[in-house]
Amino acid sequence: MKQHDQNFLLKRITKKKNTGAQAATMTPKVKKGWRRRPAEADYLEMMVEYNSEAMALLLKTAAGWVYCHNNWEHEKLTGYSQKAIRNQPLKTVLGEAYFKVYEKNADDCLKSGKTILFKAKACWNGQIRERMCRMTPVSGATQDYIVVTELNTTVIKDWMAKNHLATTRFDAMFQTHTATMLLIEPASGRIVEANPAALAFYGYSLEEITAMTIDQINTLSKAAVDALRHQALAGQQRYFLFPHRLKNGEIRMVDVHSSPLELDGQPYLFSVITDATEREQNAAALYQEKERYKTTMEAIHDGVITTDAKGSISTLNPAAEQACGWQCIEVLGKPFEAIFRICHEYTREPLTGLVAGVLADGQSIEITAPTVLFKKDGEMIPIETSIAPIRSQNGSIGGVVMVFRDITLSREKKRRIEYLSYHDELTGLYNRRFYEQYFSQKEIKLIHPMAFVMGDVNGLKMTNDVFGHTIGDLLLKDIARTLKRTAGARHQVIRWGGDEFMIVMPGSDLKDAEVLVRQIKEQLKDICINGTIEASVSFGMALKQSRDDEPGPVLKKAEEMMYQIKLLESKSMRGTTINALLAALDEKRSETKAHTLRLSDHVMKLAERLSLNVEAKNRLILLTMLHDIGKVGIPDHILGKPGRLTEEEWQIMQTHSEIGYRIAANVPELHVVTEEILHHHEKWDGSGYPSGLSGEKIPLNSRILAVVDAYDVMTHDQVYQPARSHEDAIRELRAQSGSQFDPRLVDRFIDQVSHW
16 A cells, blocks of 8 residues: 555544544554554554444455454454454355355455445354445555445345335425425526426426426526525525416415425425415505505594503504694603593583593594693693594404594684674675674564664775776775774674665664764765775665564665765766866876866867867867876876886886776766777877777877877977977877878868967
């Protein structure tokens, strides 16, 4: 044997025998052998000596195979000691009937140079024993040996029986178990084996599924499947949740419990697969249900407080947090009544035991009494609330839920609605509905005497048309305040319609009504809107003399009287209103009365040249005075602007002719000039405003005024331009003749002014 082989054997033998912490114990013979340089046979003997199996050395001699050494295990098996067996032939040790099998296999082993395993019988200690024998050749420098290992076939058979039983049991379990099982090759992911349950689950035959890899079933990416498979092989992860595709294309969620194992020296992954689709669907449905619950709890405007079975707070939704001032984290787990105090709104008597009562009897309660809840800061809020038990699936009570609503705003809205039901929104006075409800009371109908006063605001329509409804509303509010203040708390002041008011005076006669009307008229003199609009109201009155008089007919008499007085006052009022408007216009516009006088002089002279009749001349004078009356409705900053108007400002300025038209339409005496006021800014070619009339469709007086007014404006200073010369004005009139102005009127006017 070579030296390094001998050293290897020494190390192997020493390691084999030294299984504990103590030093290896050697026989004196071995120790003695160590004192000199060991021979090849010594090493072989040492190898055999310290092996746990029954081993012996055979040596080939001229007489045949003989034993040269055996170990203690072999001695126990055969009954031959090391001394007794040395140089004994096979025939002697094994017996006449059995040695030839050993001899033949020894020859074959030596010849082939390979280990041989065979079954043989031998007669040892008077017993015939069947053994498995392993022969291994060992070639030395000078001679060859055979290492014989006797294997106990009884032990092997027992092991094989047990192994067969385990294999049979595993195979039975694999084939008959209802769980889906796969055996997978880790390197490639190839499915090596599948049990019948797997075939039924996936829908493949055994031939089909064993021709597939696991990534063809797993819908994750191949890279992800490979990575997770190697984690399972390394024992880093054993449980997985995967989406697997069945043969019919259906995707099922599965739990995969995968463990590495070794078969015939090869690593595999043994996977037990459970269909988790229904569980995952239920989990998803539960999650969605929780999300819906959470969303509902967050979105609902009512406060929601829940407790557990002991009455300790478990949740507050955002509305409850906002209403009571507590955050859920602050009160979680605390007793309900230690945090939330609920009392009767009027008596302040605490309402205790609400949660405990519901937990005890399992009955829902709705608190109908006026109730308040104390907030975190001690402030009280009125609430409407109900408390109900929370039941589990088996019917037991697991807690309560209290739903409450802060009714502060709803109360205010209710009061507002009730107020508006009986009050006029603009003036704050009672309305017709109040009148009907007031006289639906039997005791009110029996009151007598009772005076009814009806009032109608004069000129409200004109005010709205000229100055807008905002100014008209201010006028109505001022009148309403005056009526209410003067009438006092004893009498009921009602806004009857748009511009009509009524005063009901229980216990008063007509004299009392006359006194009240005089006082009101005196107070109305103090009203003046925008320094221009004065308040004027026509009043009528009637008396309910007996308890049998119905209020309707009495009211009608008061209304008829009011209209009679209004007819008498209206003409005077219209005149007053027009004069007030003209006075206001004079204050607002830059033109002077001299401008009006000059216009009047020019138009009358031109009218003479045109041979107009008296009626046309009178309308022309009236138009000259009132054509710009609509400018009372134009803001001062636009009327008095020294520079050029913006497009928006110019659009506003152009509305003055329509405003003037509406003013004149409200005064019967001015109806004759309404159309002429409306169209005095139209142009001959149709490019004027507001209607775009052209040519002779424009009223004659409007065309006359347009020429004369343009000349006078050009020859006198304006806020936006200085005066131009007479010659420049004439040239401009000629330039605009046929486009802006009537050519015939331009020629007549130039002829007229050239003789001045």
